[in-house]
Amino acid sequence: MTLVIGLISGTSVDGIDAALVDITGTDLDIKIELVAGATYPYSTELREQILAVCGGAALNMAQLAQLDDAIAFAFAQAAQNIQIGQQKATLIGSHGQTVYHRPPPGVGEISQPKIGYSLQLGRGAIIANTTGITTVSNFRVADVAIGGHGAPLVPRIDAALLSHPVEARCVQNIGGIGNVTHIPSRDDNWLTKVRAWDTGPGNSLLDLAVYHLTKGTKTYDQDGAWAASGTPCHPLVEQWLSQDYFHTPPPKSTGRELFGDTYLHQCIQDAEPYQLSPADFLATLTELTAASIVHSYRTFLPQMPQRVLLCGGGSRNLYLKSRLQQLLTSIPVSTTDEVGLNADFKEAIAFAVLAYWRQLGTPGNLPTATGAPQEVLLGEIWQA
Numbered sequence: 001m002t003l004v005i006g007l008i009s010g011t012s013v014d015g016i017d018a019a020l021v022d023i024t025g026t027d028l029d030i031k032i033e034l035v036a037g038a039t040y041p042y043s044t045e046l047r048e049q050i051l052a053v054c055g056g057a058a059l060n061m062a063q064l065a066q067l068d069d070a071i072a073f074a075f076a077q078a079a080q081n082i083q084i085g086q087q088k089a090t091l092i093g094s095h096g097q098t099v100y101h102r103p104p105p106g107v108g109e110i111s112q113p114k115i116g117y118s119l120q121l122g123r124g125a126i127i128a129n130t131t132g133i134t135t136v137s138n139f140r141v142a143d144v145a146i147g148g149h150g151a152p153l154v155p156r157i158d159a160a161l162l163s164h165p166v167e168a169r170c171v172q173n174i175g176g177i178g179n180v181t182h183i184p185s186r187d188d189n190w191l192t193k194v195r196a197w198d199t200g201p202g203n204s205l206l207d208l209a210v211y212h213l214t215k216g217t218k219t220y221d222q223d224g225a226w227a228a229s230g231t232p233c234h235p236l237v238e239q240w241l242s243q244d245y246f247h248t249p250p251p252k253s254t255g256r257e258l259f260g261d262t263y264l265h266q267c268i269q270d271a272e273p274y275q276l277s278p279a280d281f282l283a284t285l286t287e288l289t290a291a292s293i294v295h296s297y298r299t300f301l302p303q304m305p306q307r308v309l310l311c312g313g314g315s316r317n318l319y320l321k322s323r324l325q326q327l328l329t330s331i332p333v334s335t336t337d338e339v340g341l342n343a344d345f346k347e348a349i350a351f352a353v354l355a356y357w358r359q360l361g362t363p364g365n366l367p368t369a370t371g372a373p374q375e376v377l378l379g380e381i382w383q384a
Protein backbone atom coordinates (compact mmCIF):
# COMPACT_ATOMS: atom_id res chain seq x y z
CA MET A 1 0.00 0.00 0.00
CA THR A 2 1.30 3.45 -0.92
CA LEU A 3 -0.43 6.67 0.04
CA VAL A 4 -0.07 9.08 -2.88
CA ILE A 5 -1.34 12.62 -3.51
CA GLY A 6 -2.45 13.50 -7.04
CA LEU A 7 -2.70 17.20 -7.96
CA ILE A 8 -4.00 18.91 -11.09
CA SER A 9 -5.51 22.16 -12.23
CA GLY A 10 -7.11 21.59 -15.61
CA THR A 11 -8.01 23.78 -18.55
CA SER A 12 -11.03 25.27 -16.73
CA VAL A 13 -8.50 26.90 -14.34
CA ASP A 14 -11.13 26.70 -11.57
CA GLY A 15 -8.72 25.49 -8.89
CA ILE A 16 -6.44 22.68 -7.79
CA ASP A 17 -8.00 19.24 -7.52
CA ALA A 18 -6.22 17.17 -4.88
CA ALA A 19 -6.76 13.46 -4.26
CA LEU A 20 -5.23 11.41 -1.46
CA VAL A 21 -5.16 7.89 -2.83
CA ASP A 22 -4.23 4.51 -1.42
CA ILE A 23 -2.66 2.47 -4.24
CA THR A 24 -1.73 -1.21 -4.32
CA GLY A 25 -0.62 -3.57 -7.10
CA THR A 26 1.46 -3.09 -10.22
CA ASP A 27 1.01 -1.97 -13.82
CA LEU A 28 -2.61 -2.42 -14.95
CA ASP A 29 -3.35 -4.63 -11.94
CA ILE A 30 -3.69 -1.77 -9.51
CA LYS A 31 -6.36 -1.08 -6.92
CA ILE A 32 -7.06 2.39 -5.69
CA GLU A 33 -9.03 3.82 -2.81
CA LEU A 34 -9.81 7.52 -2.66
CA VAL A 35 -9.09 8.50 0.95
CA ALA A 36 -9.84 12.21 0.48
CA GLY A 37 -10.53 14.60 -2.38
CA ALA A 38 -10.89 18.38 -2.38
CA THR A 39 -10.71 21.33 -4.77
CA TYR A 40 -8.78 24.38 -3.63
CA PRO A 41 -9.81 27.40 -5.75
CA TYR A 42 -7.11 29.73 -7.00
CA SER A 43 -7.25 33.31 -5.75
CA THR A 44 -9.18 35.47 -8.23
CA GLU A 45 -5.97 37.33 -9.06
CA LEU A 46 -3.97 34.16 -9.82
CA ARG A 47 -6.82 32.66 -11.86
CA GLU A 48 -7.14 35.80 -13.96
CA GLN A 49 -3.40 35.90 -14.53
CA ILE A 50 -3.37 32.25 -15.66
CA LEU A 51 -6.37 32.75 -17.96
CA ALA A 52 -4.70 35.82 -19.50
CA VAL A 53 -1.50 33.86 -20.16
CA CYS A 54 -3.50 30.93 -21.63
CA GLY A 55 -5.22 33.51 -23.83
CA GLY A 56 -1.85 34.66 -25.21
CA ALA A 57 -0.92 37.56 -22.89
CA ALA A 58 2.82 38.28 -23.00
CA LEU A 59 5.03 37.73 -19.95
CA ASN A 60 8.64 38.73 -19.41
CA MET A 61 10.97 36.19 -17.75
CA ALA A 62 10.61 37.73 -14.27
CA GLN A 63 6.83 37.54 -14.55
CA LEU A 64 7.05 33.94 -15.79
CA ALA A 65 9.20 33.01 -12.78
CA GLN A 66 6.79 34.75 -10.42
CA LEU A 67 3.79 32.94 -11.95
CA ASP A 68 5.58 29.57 -11.78
CA ASP A 69 6.38 30.21 -8.09
CA ALA A 70 2.81 31.23 -7.27
CA ILE A 71 1.40 28.08 -8.87
CA ALA A 72 4.02 25.80 -7.26
CA PHE A 73 3.33 27.19 -3.78
CA ALA A 74 -0.46 26.93 -4.31
CA PHE A 75 -0.01 23.26 -5.32
CA ALA A 76 2.26 22.60 -2.31
CA GLN A 77 -0.39 24.17 -0.04
CA ALA A 78 -3.08 21.95 -1.60
CA ALA A 79 -0.89 18.90 -0.83
CA GLN A 80 -0.54 20.02 2.79
CA ASN A 81 -4.27 20.69 3.15
CA ILE A 82 -5.46 17.36 1.78
CA GLN A 83 -3.40 15.54 4.44
CA ILE A 84 -4.95 17.35 7.41
CA GLY A 85 -6.33 14.71 9.75
CA GLN A 86 -5.00 11.91 7.53
CA GLN A 87 -2.01 9.61 7.49
CA LYS A 88 0.91 11.28 5.67
CA ALA A 89 1.48 10.54 2.00
CA THR A 90 4.87 9.28 0.77
CA LEU A 91 4.60 10.45 -2.83
CA ILE A 92 3.05 13.30 -4.83
CA GLY A 93 2.16 13.31 -8.53
CA SER A 94 1.65 16.89 -9.65
CA HIS A 95 0.41 17.73 -13.14
CA GLY A 96 0.73 21.47 -12.58
CA GLN A 97 -1.11 24.03 -14.69
CA THR A 98 -1.05 23.84 -18.48
CA VAL A 99 -0.44 27.33 -19.85
CA TYR A 100 0.48 26.38 -23.40
CA HIS A 101 -0.08 23.29 -25.52
CA ARG A 102 1.08 22.92 -29.11
CA PRO A 103 0.31 19.54 -30.66
CA PRO A 104 2.80 18.08 -33.14
CA PRO A 105 1.86 18.45 -36.83
CA GLY A 106 -0.62 15.89 -38.15
CA VAL A 107 0.03 13.38 -40.93
CA GLY A 108 0.65 15.23 -44.22
CA GLU A 109 0.60 18.60 -42.44
CA ILE A 110 3.57 20.72 -43.47
CA SER A 111 4.47 22.68 -40.42
CA GLN A 112 7.46 23.94 -38.52
CA PRO A 113 8.43 22.89 -35.89
CA LYS A 114 8.12 19.13 -36.18
CA ILE A 115 7.45 18.25 -32.57
CA GLY A 116 4.87 19.42 -30.07
CA TYR A 117 5.33 21.53 -26.96
CA SER A 118 3.37 21.34 -23.73
CA LEU A 119 4.12 23.63 -20.81
CA GLN A 120 2.86 23.05 -17.27
CA LEU A 121 3.80 25.52 -14.55
CA GLY A 122 4.17 24.77 -10.82
CA ARG A 123 7.57 23.11 -10.60
CA GLY A 124 7.88 19.87 -8.70
CA ALA A 125 11.14 20.77 -6.94
CA ILE A 126 9.32 23.48 -4.96
CA ILE A 127 6.47 21.11 -4.09
CA ALA A 128 8.93 18.43 -2.90
CA ASN A 129 10.92 20.91 -0.84
CA THR A 130 7.88 22.62 0.71
CA THR A 131 6.02 19.42 1.61
CA GLY A 132 8.99 17.17 2.39
CA ILE A 133 7.43 14.56 0.07
CA THR A 134 9.07 13.13 -3.07
CA THR A 135 7.25 14.64 -6.03
CA VAL A 136 6.87 13.57 -9.64
CA SER A 137 6.01 16.36 -12.10
CA ASN A 138 6.40 17.41 -15.73
CA PHE A 139 4.58 14.33 -16.98
CA ARG A 140 3.99 15.35 -20.59
CA VAL A 141 7.49 16.22 -21.85
CA ALA A 142 8.88 12.68 -22.33
CA ASP A 143 6.01 11.69 -24.63
CA VAL A 144 6.24 15.00 -26.53
CA ALA A 145 10.01 14.60 -26.96
CA ILE A 146 9.58 11.32 -28.87
CA GLY A 147 6.95 12.82 -31.17
CA GLY A 148 3.74 12.26 -29.18
CA HIS A 149 1.09 14.82 -28.22
CA GLY A 150 1.86 14.41 -24.50
CA ALA A 151 -1.94 14.20 -24.11
CA PRO A 152 -4.27 12.69 -23.22
CA LEU A 153 -2.38 10.79 -20.48
CA VAL A 154 -5.32 9.54 -18.44
CA PRO A 155 -6.29 6.74 -20.90
CA ARG A 156 -3.87 4.17 -19.45
CA ILE A 157 -5.39 4.79 -16.01
CA ASP A 158 -8.91 4.58 -17.48
CA ALA A 159 -7.92 1.23 -18.99
CA ALA A 160 -6.50 -0.01 -15.67
CA LEU A 161 -9.46 1.07 -13.55
CA LEU A 162 -12.49 0.93 -15.85
CA SER A 163 -12.09 -1.94 -18.32
CA HIS A 164 -14.83 -4.56 -18.26
CA PRO A 165 -14.76 -8.27 -19.18
CA VAL A 166 -17.60 -8.09 -21.73
CA GLU A 167 -18.62 -4.43 -22.11
CA ALA A 168 -16.97 -1.91 -24.47
CA ARG A 169 -16.96 1.48 -22.78
CA CYS A 170 -16.25 5.10 -23.58
CA VAL A 171 -14.96 7.11 -20.66
CA GLN A 172 -15.75 10.73 -21.53
CA ASN A 173 -14.09 13.48 -19.53
CA ILE A 174 -15.81 16.87 -19.87
CA GLY A 175 -13.45 19.43 -18.38
CA GLY A 176 -12.54 22.68 -20.10
CA ILE A 177 -11.62 20.39 -23.00
CA GLY A 178 -13.31 17.02 -23.58
CA ASN A 179 -11.41 13.77 -24.01
CA VAL A 180 -12.52 10.20 -24.56
CA THR A 181 -11.00 6.80 -23.84
CA HIS A 182 -12.61 3.91 -25.71
CA ILE A 183 -11.93 0.66 -23.85
CA PRO A 184 -12.92 -2.52 -25.67
CA SER A 185 -14.03 -5.52 -23.60
CA ARG A 186 -11.10 -7.47 -22.14
CA ASP A 187 -10.50 -9.97 -24.92
CA ASP A 188 -7.11 -10.75 -26.54
CA ASN A 189 -4.78 -7.76 -26.88
CA TRP A 190 -7.50 -5.43 -25.60
CA LEU A 191 -4.97 -2.84 -24.36
CA THR A 192 -3.57 -2.35 -27.86
CA LYS A 193 -7.13 -1.65 -29.07
CA VAL A 194 -7.77 1.20 -26.62
CA ARG A 195 -8.33 4.48 -28.49
CA ALA A 196 -8.34 7.97 -27.02
CA TRP A 197 -8.27 11.60 -28.12
CA ASP A 198 -9.40 15.10 -27.19
CA THR A 199 -12.93 15.51 -28.52
CA GLY A 200 -12.82 19.33 -28.57
CA PRO A 201 -14.53 21.86 -26.32
CA GLY A 202 -15.93 20.59 -23.02
CA ASN A 203 -16.97 23.54 -20.86
CA SER A 204 -14.39 26.08 -22.07
CA LEU A 205 -16.68 27.91 -24.53
CA LEU A 206 -19.68 27.60 -22.21
CA ASP A 207 -17.78 29.11 -19.28
CA LEU A 208 -16.43 31.94 -21.42
CA ALA A 209 -19.93 32.64 -22.80
CA VAL A 210 -21.49 32.73 -19.33
CA TYR A 211 -18.75 35.10 -18.15
CA HIS A 212 -19.33 37.29 -21.20
CA LEU A 213 -23.16 37.27 -20.94
CA THR A 214 -23.18 38.03 -17.20
CA LYS A 215 -20.37 40.62 -17.47
CA GLY A 216 -18.19 38.54 -15.19
CA THR A 217 -20.68 37.92 -12.40
CA LYS A 218 -20.98 34.18 -13.19
CA THR A 219 -18.31 31.75 -14.36
CA TYR A 220 -20.38 28.72 -15.42
CA ASP A 221 -23.92 27.55 -16.19
CA GLN A 222 -24.85 25.70 -13.03
CA ASP A 223 -26.43 22.31 -13.86
CA GLY A 224 -26.90 23.65 -17.41
CA ALA A 225 -30.10 25.38 -16.22
CA TRP A 226 -29.63 28.49 -18.36
CA ALA A 227 -28.96 26.50 -21.53
CA ALA A 228 -31.89 24.19 -20.73
CA SER A 229 -34.23 27.20 -20.90
CA GLY A 230 -33.16 27.86 -24.50
CA THR A 231 -33.30 26.02 -27.82
CA PRO A 232 -30.21 25.00 -29.83
CA CYS A 233 -29.85 26.52 -33.29
CA HIS A 234 -29.04 23.41 -35.35
CA PRO A 235 -27.83 25.13 -38.56
CA LEU A 236 -25.23 26.93 -36.45
CA VAL A 237 -24.13 23.69 -34.78
CA GLU A 238 -23.74 22.11 -38.25
CA GLN A 239 -21.70 25.10 -39.41
CA TRP A 240 -19.44 24.90 -36.34
CA LEU A 241 -19.02 21.13 -36.73
CA SER A 242 -17.44 21.67 -40.14
CA GLN A 243 -14.36 23.07 -38.35
CA ASP A 244 -11.14 21.16 -39.19
CA TYR A 245 -10.44 19.88 -35.67
CA PHE A 246 -13.60 17.76 -35.62
CA HIS A 247 -12.61 16.03 -38.87
CA THR A 248 -8.96 15.41 -38.04
CA PRO A 249 -8.40 11.74 -37.25
CA PRO A 250 -6.80 10.75 -33.91
CA PRO A 251 -4.33 10.88 -32.31
CA LYS A 252 -5.18 14.49 -31.61
CA SER A 253 -5.11 16.92 -28.71
CA THR A 254 -6.16 20.49 -28.21
CA GLY A 255 -6.56 23.22 -25.63
CA ARG A 256 -7.62 26.77 -24.89
CA GLU A 257 -5.22 27.90 -27.64
CA LEU A 258 -7.95 26.77 -30.09
CA PHE A 259 -11.16 26.59 -28.04
CA GLY A 260 -10.68 29.83 -26.11
CA ASP A 261 -11.61 33.53 -26.29
CA THR A 262 -10.98 34.05 -30.01
CA TYR A 263 -13.07 30.99 -30.85
CA LEU A 264 -15.95 32.21 -28.68
CA HIS A 265 -15.87 35.62 -30.35
CA GLN A 266 -16.11 33.94 -33.74
CA CYS A 267 -19.11 31.95 -32.43
CA ILE A 268 -20.75 35.20 -31.25
CA GLN A 269 -20.25 36.70 -34.73
CA ASP A 270 -21.57 33.59 -36.47
CA ALA A 271 -24.69 33.70 -34.27
CA GLU A 272 -25.55 37.34 -35.07
CA PRO A 273 -27.75 36.61 -38.13
CA TYR A 274 -29.86 34.21 -36.03
CA GLN A 275 -30.67 36.82 -33.33
CA LEU A 276 -30.43 34.21 -30.58
CA SER A 277 -31.39 34.97 -26.98
CA PRO A 278 -28.60 34.34 -24.42
CA ALA A 279 -30.32 31.08 -23.44
CA ASP A 280 -30.53 29.94 -27.08
CA PHE A 281 -26.86 30.83 -27.61
CA LEU A 282 -25.82 28.78 -24.56
CA ALA A 283 -28.04 25.89 -25.67
CA THR A 284 -26.32 26.03 -29.08
CA LEU A 285 -22.82 25.99 -27.56
CA THR A 286 -23.87 23.11 -25.28
CA GLU A 287 -25.14 21.27 -28.37
CA LEU A 288 -21.74 21.80 -30.02
CA THR A 289 -20.02 20.08 -27.08
CA ALA A 290 -22.50 17.16 -27.13
CA ALA A 291 -22.62 16.82 -30.92
CA SER A 292 -18.84 17.05 -31.35
CA ILE A 293 -18.38 14.23 -28.82
CA VAL A 294 -20.91 11.93 -30.49
CA HIS A 295 -19.75 12.87 -34.00
CA SER A 296 -16.20 11.87 -33.05
CA TYR A 297 -17.36 8.45 -31.76
CA ARG A 298 -19.32 7.78 -34.95
CA THR A 299 -16.43 8.93 -37.15
CA PHE A 300 -13.35 7.53 -35.45
CA LEU A 301 -14.33 4.49 -33.34
CA PRO A 302 -14.20 0.98 -34.82
CA GLN A 303 -17.53 0.34 -33.07
CA MET A 304 -19.88 2.32 -30.84
CA PRO A 305 -19.52 1.60 -27.10
CA GLN A 306 -22.11 -0.29 -25.06
CA ARG A 307 -21.92 2.31 -22.28
CA VAL A 308 -20.65 5.88 -21.86
CA LEU A 309 -19.24 6.87 -18.49
CA LEU A 310 -18.90 10.63 -17.92
CA CYS A 311 -16.48 12.38 -15.60
CA GLY A 312 -15.17 15.91 -15.03
CA GLY A 313 -17.21 18.99 -14.15
CA GLY A 314 -19.33 18.77 -17.30
CA SER A 315 -20.81 15.50 -16.02
CA ARG A 316 -22.67 17.73 -13.49
CA ASN A 317 -24.26 19.75 -16.31
CA LEU A 318 -27.63 18.00 -16.44
CA TYR A 319 -28.67 19.60 -19.72
CA LEU A 320 -25.43 18.56 -21.45
CA LYS A 321 -25.84 15.05 -20.04
CA SER A 322 -29.41 14.82 -21.34
CA ARG A 323 -28.33 16.06 -24.80
CA LEU A 324 -25.61 13.41 -24.90
CA GLN A 325 -28.11 10.73 -23.91
CA GLN A 326 -30.50 11.90 -26.63
CA LEU A 327 -27.79 11.89 -29.31
CA LEU A 328 -26.48 8.48 -28.21
CA THR A 329 -30.05 7.06 -28.34
CA SER A 330 -29.99 3.57 -26.75
CA ILE A 331 -26.40 3.67 -25.42
CA PRO A 332 -26.69 4.29 -21.66
CA VAL A 333 -24.93 7.40 -20.34
CA SER A 334 -23.95 7.46 -16.68
CA THR A 335 -20.96 8.69 -14.68
CA THR A 336 -17.85 6.90 -13.45
CA ASP A 337 -19.27 7.35 -9.91
CA GLU A 338 -21.77 4.67 -10.82
CA VAL A 339 -18.98 2.14 -11.41
CA GLY A 340 -17.07 3.16 -8.28
CA LEU A 341 -14.62 5.79 -9.55
CA ASN A 342 -15.12 9.36 -8.36
CA ALA A 343 -16.03 11.49 -11.41
CA ASP A 344 -14.80 14.78 -9.89
CA PHE A 345 -11.36 13.57 -8.85
CA LYS A 346 -10.55 11.04 -11.57
CA GLU A 347 -7.87 13.26 -13.15
CA ALA A 348 -6.22 13.96 -9.76
CA ILE A 349 -6.34 10.21 -9.01
CA ALA A 350 -4.74 9.58 -12.42
CA PHE A 351 -1.71 11.74 -11.61
CA ALA A 352 -1.30 9.90 -8.28
CA VAL A 353 -1.24 6.64 -10.27
CA LEU A 354 1.17 8.06 -12.86
CA ALA A 355 3.59 9.05 -10.05
CA TYR A 356 3.24 5.58 -8.52
CA TRP A 357 3.96 3.96 -11.89
CA ARG A 358 6.94 6.29 -12.40
CA GLN A 359 8.47 5.14 -9.13
CA LEU A 360 7.94 1.50 -10.09
CA GLY A 361 9.44 2.07 -13.56
CA THR A 362 6.13 1.46 -15.36
CA PRO A 363 5.37 3.50 -18.51
CA GLY A 364 2.41 5.88 -18.26
CA ASN A 365 1.54 6.78 -21.84
CA LEU A 366 -0.53 4.79 -24.31
CA PRO A 367 1.00 5.22 -27.78
CA THR A 368 -2.44 4.76 -29.41
CA ALA A 369 -3.67 7.76 -27.40
CA THR A 370 -0.76 10.19 -27.67
CA GLY A 371 0.60 9.10 -31.04
CA ALA A 372 4.06 8.47 -29.53
CA PRO A 373 6.01 5.68 -31.23
CA GLN A 374 6.50 3.79 -27.97
CA GLU A 375 5.72 3.61 -24.27
CA VAL A 376 7.89 5.82 -22.03
CA LEU A 377 8.36 6.57 -18.36
CA LEU A 378 6.53 9.82 -17.61
CA GLY A 379 7.59 12.50 -15.17
CA GLU A 380 10.65 13.88 -13.42
CA ILE A 381 11.29 12.76 -9.83
CA TRP A 382 12.17 15.34 -7.20
CA GLN A 383 13.40 13.71 -3.99
CA ALA A 384 12.33 15.51 -0.81
Ligand SMILES: Nc1ncnc2c1ncn2[C@@H]1O[C@H](COP(=O)(O)OP(=O)(O)OP(=O)(O)O)[C@@H](O)[C@H]1O
Binding pocket: 009, 010, 011, 012, 013, 014, 173, 174, 175, 176, 177, 178, 202, 203, 206, 207, 220, 221, 222, 223, 224, 311, 312, 313, 314, 316, 317, 318, 347
Ligand atom coordinates in the same frame (compact mmCIF):
# COMPACT_ATOMS: atom_id res chain seq x y z
N1 LIG B 1 -22.92 21.69 -11.37
C1 LIG B 1 -22.37 22.02 -12.55
N2 LIG B 1 -23.14 22.38 -13.58
C2 LIG B 1 -22.63 22.72 -14.77
N3 LIG B 1 -21.29 22.75 -15.02
C3 LIG B 1 -20.48 22.40 -14.01
C4 LIG B 1 -20.95 22.01 -12.74
N4 LIG B 1 -19.88 21.72 -11.96
C5 LIG B 1 -18.78 21.93 -12.72
N5 LIG B 1 -19.13 22.34 -13.95
C6 LIG B 1 -18.26 22.70 -15.08
O1 LIG B 1 -17.07 21.96 -14.99
C7 LIG B 1 -15.93 22.82 -15.13
C8 LIG B 1 -14.78 22.27 -14.36
O2 LIG B 1 -14.57 20.95 -14.80
P1 LIG B 1 -13.21 20.21 -14.49
O3 LIG B 1 -12.72 20.60 -13.14
O4 LIG B 1 -13.44 18.78 -14.78
O5 LIG B 1 -12.29 20.85 -15.61
P2 LIG B 1 -10.73 20.83 -15.72
O6 LIG B 1 -10.20 19.62 -15.01
O7 LIG B 1 -10.22 22.15 -15.31
O8 LIG B 1 -10.51 20.68 -17.30
P3 LIG B 1 -9.69 19.59 -18.17
O9 LIG B 1 -10.25 18.23 -17.87
O10 LIG B 1 -9.94 20.06 -19.57
O11 LIG B 1 -8.26 19.74 -17.79
C9 LIG B 1 -16.42 24.17 -14.63
O12 LIG B 1 -15.66 25.20 -15.21
C10 LIG B 1 -17.88 24.17 -15.08
O13 LIG B 1 -17.97 24.63 -16.40
Ligand SMILES: CC(=O)N[C@H]1[C@@H]2OC[C@@H](O2)[C@@H](O)[C@@H]1O[C@H](C)C(=O)O
Binding pocket: 010, 011, 098, 101, 118, 150, 151, 152, 153, 154, 155, 173, 175, 176, 177, 178, 179, 198, 253, 254, 255, 347
Ligand atom coordinates in the same frame (compact mmCIF):
# COMPACT_ATOMS: atom_id res chain seq x y z
C1 LIG C 1 -2.20 19.73 -22.42
C2 LIG C 1 -3.28 19.45 -21.43
O1 LIG C 1 -3.20 19.87 -20.30
N1 LIG C 1 -4.30 18.71 -21.86
C3 LIG C 1 -5.42 18.32 -21.00
C4 LIG C 1 -6.70 19.03 -21.44
O2 LIG C 1 -7.77 18.73 -20.54
C5 LIG C 1 -8.48 17.60 -21.05
C6 LIG C 1 -7.70 17.21 -22.25
O3 LIG C 1 -7.15 18.47 -22.66
C7 LIG C 1 -6.55 16.23 -21.94
O4 LIG C 1 -5.87 15.93 -23.13
C8 LIG C 1 -5.50 16.81 -20.99
O5 LIG C 1 -5.70 16.44 -19.65
C9 LIG C 1 -5.89 15.15 -19.14
C10 LIG C 1 -5.64 15.19 -17.69
C11 LIG C 1 -5.05 14.06 -19.82
O6 LIG C 1 -3.88 14.27 -20.13
O7 LIG C 1 -5.58 12.94 -19.95
